[in-house]
Amino acid sequence: MKLVILDRDGVINHDSSQFIKSPAEWRPIPGSLEAIAKLTQAGYRVVLATNQSGIGRGLFDMDTLNAIHEKMHRAVQKAGGRIDAIFYCPHPVEENCRCRKPKTGMFERIASCFNVSMKGRPAVGDSLRDLQAAAAVGAQPLLVLTGKGVTTISEGGLPDGTLVFPDLAAATDHILQS
Secondary structure: OOEEEEOOEOOOEOOOOOOOOOHHHOOEOOOHHHHHHHHHHOOOEEEEEEEOOOOOOOOOOHHHHHHHHHHHHHHHHHOOOOOOEEEEEOOOHHHOOOOOOOOOHHHHHHHHHHOOOOOOOEEEEOOHHHHHHHHHOOOEEEEEOOOOHHHHHHHOOOOOOOEEEOOHHHHHHHHHHO
16 A cells, blocks of 8 residues: 655644634645645645644634544645545644654554555655654654754754755655656
8 A cells, every 4th residue: 555644734734823613713734735636636645734732722622623634634625635534633742642742642643544654654754843744663764854854954963864855846756756
């Protein structure tokens, strides 16, 4: 099975230091929806692994998160793509859960649900914690320079073998050529 793991905020949609707290605040990064469509049309299962601590912080509730994701699903479908599953961590950092990236809980759940190994699977993120979680399970970390990506690369400490791309569209082109 061809599978790709994407972070959400900063990879698919514009990020906000104030969190994406409503469907109105969710705005796709140019080219990201088309990139997901290309992956879907090439036979990839597209899965999201996203920290959503705004839930645990009380900034928005599950109904709002579902509404944000519904808007995203509709936008991706309109572009000709599909997101097969969304895994999220609702916990704030102080809860020290196993699912919040850079820990590997979401990646382990993805592997279990899809009955696959994470080894070599492309995992696209814009923050160091995305890349660390991917590397820890043997996935291929891909950094995009959208969202927090420029800050992430400038701070250094990227996992060995991390590949860097301007955006999800460029990362997708690499994935499809591999």
